[in-house]
Amino acid sequence: MTKTTYPPGPRRRGRGRRALLPVTSVVVAWTLAVFTPTFAAPAGTQAADASPTGGTAVRSCESMIDLRLPGRRVESATSVGATEELPAYCDIQLTVTDPASDESFRVGVFLPSATWNGRFVGTGGGGFMGGGPDEPCGRYDPCSLADGYATANTDAGVPTTNNQGEFALSPDNTLNKPVVDIWNHLSIHQTAVSAKKVITAYYGKGPAYSYFYGGSAGGRQAMMEAQRHPHDYDGLAVFWPALNLSRLLPASLWPQVVMNVAGHFIPQSTFGAVNDRAIAQCDGRDGVHDRIVSDWRACGFDxxxxxxxxxxxxxxxxxxxxWKGPRGTDGRFLWHGPPPGTPLGRMAGTVTDEDGTTSPQPRTDALTWVTHWVLQDPDFDWRTLTYEKFADVFERSVAKWERTVDAVDPDLSAFRATGGRMVITHGTFDGSIPVQGTVDYYNRVADRMGGIREVQDFARLFLAPGGGHETLIRSHPHPGLMPAGYYGGLPSPGSALEAVVNWVEKKRKPTTLLGVGEGSTGETGMKRPLCMYPLAARYKGHGDTNDADNFRCAAR
Known part of the structure; x- marks a missing residue:
């Protein structure tokens, strides 16, 4: 391994502004250099079934240290040798500075040295973390680099460990808006722009196609790209997206408020026993009894x-x-609750001691959202929340952050006009992000853009019955379906990323994804089709129920 570096500068500079004219000229120059997409082919410009032409580097990895890009500094250029998992690649570390605030963030770009397939994949983060710029796979392993893709991700200007969102609040309890803006969407957009410039410098040409892969917070980042920066990527693979943070995070405290007001915290063993009964009652609607609830919408368990x-x-x-979800004191709807059968270990977390005492264990990110982002009071005690106070906090959250951090603009016409394509998937028993939020958003897009058939021409939603949230599915007490390849950014057979690539490059519209069965013991060997919303899988009545070919997608 060889490495060439400059002495790293400070990652975050002072917020003081220079004189107006110098700042303005810097901003204009940076904007023109950064936002003008002259280095990448527009989405959909290649003919159907055309394969991108890859290539090899036209310069050494070490020489990339001398690359000059407006608003960016190359901190290091490192040649990394091949391993059993990954090919040899060039690791480029950048610092990108926002001229409007002088705040900076890191971007890691990873370039196959001799096996580039002509494509680029950006990856997202999780929780409040933007991503992992020190890792070629980001948060996803196995990653697309193993298949010849150039990859990139960012730290979004915030810590990559032990980060629950505290960065939003300055020491004087004022909001740190420049950092929030970078974390929210600017860093993801600039990662795409920066990566394409670096790819062009290294290979002598830009990527023929660009894709983004992200789940949870990364799914929100993907939708931010579609809504705010639709030219960045040709295709998006979106997993269990955290679209509605202004509602989702305060709503995640609702179970704790309900138990606290009642003066009774329920043990997880009791929640589990109730889920056993709910799943047993709602199972079998798809023609087979397997403890997977294929039609979760029809499960009205009381x-x-x-x-x-x-x-x-x-x-x-x-x-x-x-289960009903947060409601105002007058009974009005605030947000969705988890469907019956969903594991409640995170959203309604409790801990039971040896003496039988059960105590609350609220989500840390939800607490931080309320204390730092909404109330700007780190010392606020959530246990003082009555139903009336909760509704007030909820409304304040929406009023304060909906327009800024929620990725819920239903107008995707600009993304569609670029030729962009997206595949969205969500588990119906997601214990962190209730699936109804994603379904509601998709329906609103359909309402805005001419109906569901029109939307399916460029964006398709696939639900995973019984599926959970990321790798947390392995703690699920019942079998559930997860999309193939959900744990990595490699376009494996039947995966969302493979579906997006085939849709963009070969014009093959996906009708199903491959669902793989997982439960408390890991892989079960079960394979089922994940159907395009609003269809659901139905057993054909014969053959192995672990074989996807023995199911069809049908209306409810």
Whole structure:
């Protein structure tokens, strides 16, 4: 391994502004150099079934240290030898500075030395973390670099470890808006722009096609790209996206508020027993009893049916309120709750001691959102929330952050006009992000853009029955379906990324994704089709129920 570096400068500079004219000229120059996409082919310009032409480097990795790009500094250029998992590649580390605020963020670009396939994949982050610019795979392993893709990701200007969103608040309890803006969408856009410039310098040409792969926070980043920067990527593979942070995060405290107001925190063993019953009742609608609820929308389970058996009347009331989701004191809808059968270990987290005492364990990111982002009071005690106070905090969150951080603009006409394509997938038993939020957004896009058939020409949604959230599915007590390749950014057979690549490059519209079965013991060997919304899988009535070929996609 060889490495050439400049002494690293400070990653975050002072916020003081220079005189107006110098700042203005810097901003204009940076904007013209950064935002004008002259280095990449527009989406959809290549003929159907055309394969991109890759290539090899036209200069050494070490020489990339001398690359000069407006608003960016190359901090290091490192040649990395091939391993069993990855080919030899060039690791380029950049610092990108926003001239409007003088705040900076890191971008890592990873370039196959001799096996480039002519494509680029950007990857997203998770939670409040932007990504992992020190790793060629980012948060996703195995990664696309192994298949010849150039890859890139960013730290979004915030910590890559132990980050629960505290960065939004300055020491004097004022909002750190420049950092929030970089984290929110600017860094993701500039990662795409920067990576394409670096790719062009290294190979002598830009990528023929560019893709983005991200789940959870990375799914929100993907949708931000489609809504705000539709020219950055030809295709997006979007997993369980955290679209509605202004509603999702305060709503994630709702189960804790309900239990706290009732003065009773329910053990996870009780939640599990209730889920057992809900899944048993709602199973079989797809023609096979396998403890996978294929049609989750038709599962209208009422916890009161378990009073005197599994639950007390108080516990049944609590659980029904959790499933129903946050409501105002007048009963008006605020946000979705988890469907019956969803593991509640995170959203309604509790811990039971050896003496039987059960205590709350609220989500840290939800607490930080309320204390730092909404109330700007790190010392706020969530246990003081009544239903009335909760509704007030919820409304304040929406008023304060909906227009800024929520990726819910239903007008995707600009993305469609570029020839962009996206595949969205979400597990129906996601215990971190209720699936109904994604379904509602997709329906709003359809309403805005001429109906669901029109939307399916460029964006398709596939639901994974029983699927959870990222790798947390391995703690799921029941079998669930997850999209093939969900744990990595490699376009594996049947995966969302493969579907996007084939759709963009070969004009093959995906009708199903491959669902793989997972549960508490890991891989079960089960394979099922993940159907295009609003269809659901139905057993044909014969053959192995673990074989995807023995199911068809049908209307409810």
């Amino acid at each position: 916890a009161r049916t378990l009073i005197g058996d599994v639950l007390t009347a108080q516990e049944a009331d609590i659980i029904n309120k959790i």
